[in-house]
Amino acid sequence: MNRNDGHCPCRNNMQGHVLLLWIMIYLALPVSCTTTRPASIDTQLSTREGDEQIREGLRIYMRPLEDAAEIKKYFGTNLIEKDILPVFVLAENRTGSEYFLVEPADRYPTAHEDKDLDSIGSGTGGTEYMSATQAKKSVYTKDTSLETSLIMTGPVFWLAIVPLSMTDYGPTDASKSLQQALITQSLRKQTLAPGRTESGFLYYHLPEDATSAGTVGINLKATNLETQHIMYFRFMKELKKEDANVKAE
């Protein structure tokens, strides 16, 4: 022990470490809440090869996003890991005089409900349509950064962790950013005047066992505003094997 200045050098070292730890925690806090703004819907989404159907001058194009990098570009995170499959949909009214109301349909009507339809089984392989609001709720992650900071700080503060962990501090910045992207990028019910195009994402809940997510059934309903004639657009899409691999990672 060095008695010249009346202090223990190991104690000074410890104080230095505590100070350093505090600085690191405080500096880590803003860094930990940094998020990047996801890209807005652009033309790149509709230029890749997808499926399309044209009926009575109404064109519907759709493409499930299966590439992790592409999903991250538009949502900031890989939604497949959260059991959500984003499907890009574009509706284009190519007629010169017809007006349509286009909306996502959570299911395809059976032949019993609509006599014009052939009987088609559900065949969605466990995937289910979820509204943007349901998708938003499913990605909520509670912010626990304060509790983590206290755990790192030391035993004196550990007592505060129990009451703090019971308090809702709101979502993390990352989950809020994702929630905002899910709502903003979603395809919503719209009227389509001649020449008008609308696009956005529909969301499908993937079963937890990714290997069983064989096909996804994407359904849209279009009503001709003049005649009130209803058309259903259904796409059955095989999911690539990579989706299961991404989920398994």
Place this chain on the structure above:
Amino acid sequence: MSRRSKLITVPVSIIVFLFAISACGGFGGRYKIDSKQMGDSLTGEKFPVSIRLVLNPELCDHTYISKRQGAKRVYELGEAFCTSTKDLSARVFKKVTVVSTEDDGIQGDYDATLIPKVIDTSVLVRPGAPPNFEATIIYECSMVDRNNRMVFLRTIKENKVYQGYGYEGYKIVMQQAVDELFLQLGNELSFSPEIKRFAGSLSAE
């Protein structure tokens, strides 16, 4: 702890803590958002359509509560939504009658019913120098004729970004989002081919 250590530790802790707080959570607050001032916008010809405008309490009392790292922010948006929608409708349509439920005034003299609805509101901050404040409002506006047949339906997705320091950013960005939202909605209504066609069908009768 030695006196020298205290002299360093305490101010450094306070400075870093204040920096962290200003960059992240903050202390919360309550913000009253004003309605959009229409000014000289939408001075074109009005549609010769009588509208029954449904401004329900759910819309007119709408508040959005944002929580971030324990800091709670309450946005009073309802009055701005209702006043702006009413002012906007009066500039676009010949006659506007305001009701508070979809059943009110159903026997009255009107051509179509206009129903505005808030779908979602959100505010987030992306820390940086300066931080980015982002406000999103998803606002739906539908118009149905007397037979309840859809005439027009549009969802405005307003996403506003404001860069700046200080907590005022939380209010500024939401105010800008509301202003921009009603500017967009005004344009969608005034230049809507659906409403133009509907108005044409009324005059042809």
